[in-house]
Amino acid sequence: MKFNKKYLVFCLLPIILLQGCSSTSPSFSDMSQSYQSLLEKYNLNSALLNVVRASQYRPLSFLAIPSITGTGSLHETAGLGANILSAIPGSVTGFLSAGAGTYYTGGIEATLGKSFTFTQSSMDNAEFSKKILTPISIETINYLNNRHINKELLFSLTLSSIEIKRPNQDPVIYNNYPDSRSYGVFQEQLSRLIKLGLSTQLLEKKEPVGPLMPEVFRDKEILDFLDAKSKYRLSLEKVSSKNGVYFQVYQTMERANLCFMKNEHAQEVTAEFGDQFFCFNHFGEYDKKSHYIALNESTTRDNDKTLIRFVSRSTHEIFDYLGAILRAQVNTPENNPGITRKTSAVNNLAYQDGKMPIFVIEKNNTQSKKLAIITYNDETYSIPDENNGYSTLVINILSQLLALSRVPGSIPPSPAILIK
Numbered sequence: 001m002k003f004n005k006k007y008l009v010f011c012l013l014p015i016i017l018l019q020g021c022s023s024t025s026p027s028f029s030d031m032s033q034s035y036q037s038l039l040e041k042y043n044l045n046s047a048l049l050n051v052v053r054a055s056q057y058r059p060l061s062f063l064a065i066p067s068i069t070g071t072g073s074l075h076e077t078a079g080l081g082a083n084i085l086s087a088i089p090g091s092v093t094g095f096l097s098a099g100a101g102t103y104y105t106g107g108i109e110a111t112l113g114k115s116f117t118f119t120q121s122s123m124d125n126a127e128f129s130k131k132i133l134t135p136i137s138i139e140t141i142n143y144l145n146n147r148h149i150n151k152e153l154l155f156s157l158t159l160s161s162i163e164i165k166r167p168n169q170d171p172v173i174y175n176n177y178p179d180s181r182s183y184g185v186f187q188e189q190l191s192r193l194i195k196l197g198l199s200t201q202l203l204e205k206k207e208p209v210g211p212l213m214p215e216v217f218r219d220k221e222i223l224d225f226l227d228a229k230s231k232y233r234l235s236l237e238k239v240s241s242k243n244g245v246y247f248q249v250y251q252t253m254e255r256a257n258l259c260f261m262k263n264e265h266a267q268e269v270t271a272e273f274g275d276q277f278f279c280f281n282h283f284g285e286y287d288k289k290s291h292y293i294a295l296n297e298s299t300t301r302d303n304d305k306t307l308i309r310f311v312s313r314s315t316h317e318i319f320d321y322l323g324a325i326l327r328a329q330v331n332t333p334e335n336n337p338g339i340t341r342k343t344s345a346v347n348n349l350a351y352q353d354g355k356m357p358i359f360v361i362e363k364n365n366t367q368s369k370k371l372a373i374i375t376y377n378d379e380t381y382s383i384p385d386e387n388n389g390y391s392t393l394v395i396n397i398l399s400q401l402l403a404l405s406r407v408p409g410s411i412p413p414s415p416a417i418l419i420k
Helices: 005-019 028-055 126-133 138-145 151-158 183-196 225-231 266-273 315-331 391-405
Strands: 063-085 101-122 159-165 172-175 198-214 234-241 244-260 307-312 338-340 355-357 370-376 379-384 417-419
Touching (some): 028 063, 028 315, 028 370, 028 379, 028 391, 126 391, 138 151, 138 244, 138 391, 151 159, 151 183, 151 198, 151 315, 151 338, 151 391, 159 183, 172 183, 183 198, 198 234, 244 266, 315 391, 370 391, 379 391
Antiparallel strands (some): 063 101, 101 417, 159 172, 159 307, 198 244, 234 244, 370 379
């Protein structure tokens, strides 16, 4: 018995195709990258949305995604079809006959499916609100300053006002809001102080804990000193007095303050403010008084010296500040608040000279590529991906400050909104 090769191929082709049929799942890397990209856009758009709300004097609202679950699968299916035509006119299609023409068709179809389930919770509670309404600490400003952020940008974001009292004059307050009458003078004063060397520093200060103890307590373990030494940074030191020798427990605390770095303008600082506000020189001696003085808290008793006081913003007030910048852009686009550009940036080629905008938001412009885009009250607001001034860095700082505000208990354990 002879087999027609054509019929043999017809029988084996489905088997060959079905061997390629399989079901696989997308890799964990693909799924996680999709989630990270989605979450990044979510956070960017959330920050932009709250800036727009602040510009319209509306309450801010923050959401968080504490958990996410995802599934994904890839399915492949194969099929084979044949169309057999007879060469005899009027014959019934499907019956083989001499001269008949047979056409085979086959194909593989792949379908990919990925789905995510988000748990979205509201952050509008007492714990979170308390944190974002608390003024930003000097320690946090010092951390950001150590990242070599433009000082004028950093202080413009985190300082609410500067109060200066010159000899024989009443104090003058310069507010740092674009819609304030003193905003221009504030910028001038801030630029001048930065030129004089305004900066931050972090110092270690020993504070006594508890009363003086007689020498008899030196070897006792009433404080579990060996464990507390590393955990709470405690130290036991000998203190001599006219009544004898005592032992005192000290705790080392880190305190940040504002100060002036010594530069070519050091004599101007000494003449105007005195010499007790210089930053501690880690490579030499320093005045012990400066170990306890913070420029934003303390003043000098010299009547012939200028007194100066800084007030820091809260995270909530930073959104109000950026909202005020947005109002200024909408009302007078040519007067968009900016600061002196210190370094060039690849995505800011349009600002080669002069000042670079602090924050750039475009209204009803969807033509170019966007870093973030939202629709609010039938209006479209977006941050351009290029030529956006310091917008990217500002969003980065905001993200860190919001992360510091999310203390344990601020994110509800149960979801407020479930998105599928």
